[in-house]
Amino acid sequence: MSSKILDAIGVRVVPRLAYWLIRLWFSTCRETEHNAPYFDDLMAKKVPLILSFWHYSLVYVFYHQRNDYATVMVSASKDGEYIARLAKCFGMDSVRGSSNKQGLRALKSLIKIVNEGSPAGIVADGSQGPALKVQAGTIMLASKTGSPIVPVVWSADRYIVFRSWDRLSLPKPFAKVDYFYGEPLSVPEKISSEELESYRSKLENRLLDLYSQAWKIHGKERH
Numbered sequence: 201m202s203s204k205i206l207d208a209i210g211v212r213v214v215p216r217l218a219y220w221l222i223r224l225w226f227s228t229c230r231e232t233e234h235n236a237p238y239f240d241d242l243m244a245k246k247v248p249l250i251l252s253f254w255h256y257s258l259v260y261v262f263y264h265q266r267n268d269y270a271t272v273m274v275s276a277s278k279d280g281e282y283i284a285r286l287a288k289c290f291g292m293d294s295v296r297g298s299s300n301k302q303g304l305r306a307l308k309s310l311i312k313i314v315n316e317g318s319p320a321g322i323v324a325d326g327s328q329g330p331a332l333k334v335q336a337g338t339i340m341l342a343s344k345t346g347s348p349i350v351p352v353v354w355s356a357d358r359y360i361v362f363r364s365w366d367r368l369s370l371p372k373p374f375a376k377v378d379y380f381y382g383e384p385l386s387v388p389e390k391i392s393s394e395e396l397e398s399y400r401s402k403l404e405n406r407l408l409d410l411y412s413q414a415w416k417i418h419g420k421e422r423h
Contacts, residue, residue: 215289216289218286222263228374229376231376234378234379234380235382246317248314248318249348250322250345250350251319252334252349253321253323254324254331255324255331258368266290269318270319271294271320273294273307273321276306280327303337307341311344314347320341324407330365338400343390348385349403351380351406353411354377354378354379355420358371360372369423385399385406387399
């Protein structure tokens with residue numbers, strides 16, 4: 201059997217198997233949600249908000265937000281196809297792009313979707329990193345749509361870390377998980393390049409502060 205056929209089978213089967221395993225695995229965790237009104241109040245008002253989170257946290261964020269429809273930006277890479285299909289299993293649509301021309305097209309598509317009323321999810325540090333360094337795309341999306349950015353971070357007392365650039369992490373079964381929403385950040389329309397950098401830095405600081413707060417609960421400085 202050719203590698204193309206195996207890849208085609210894998211991309212159809214693996215995300216769905218992963219979805220059911222994740223549902224079972226994470227259902228054993230004891231979760232505490234923090235600052236929920238930052239998210240719930242905007243959702244109740246049907247504001248098309250933008251969830252912004254670090255790449256390491258992506259899988260658990262999908263699980264936690266599984267009842268909240270959103271469109272997420274996912275890498276155009278081969279690995280991104282698995283992530284996009286996993287997101288679909290959790291009830292989310294996706295646009296595909298990375299830090300190149302494909303990424304710009306994907307951002308334009310996401311701007312249109314958010315302007316039509318859909319919440320969005322976007323990885324703050326992008327598909328290639330550097331880790332825990334906010335990329336400009338989230339700020340551009342917020343500026344072009346007028347949608348508030350809601351930072352999201354999770355931590356756990358016991359977890360698995362993969363050897364990837366982002367140190368992708370998963371809570372271990374029966375772990376205690378703390379899930380944080382941060383204060384929404386609004387970005388003005390038609391910002392200058394200097395203002396873009398200012399808001400990018402502001403979002404990065406908010407996410408890092410939330411990250412530090414979350415992991416200190418478990419006596420750690422980072423995941």
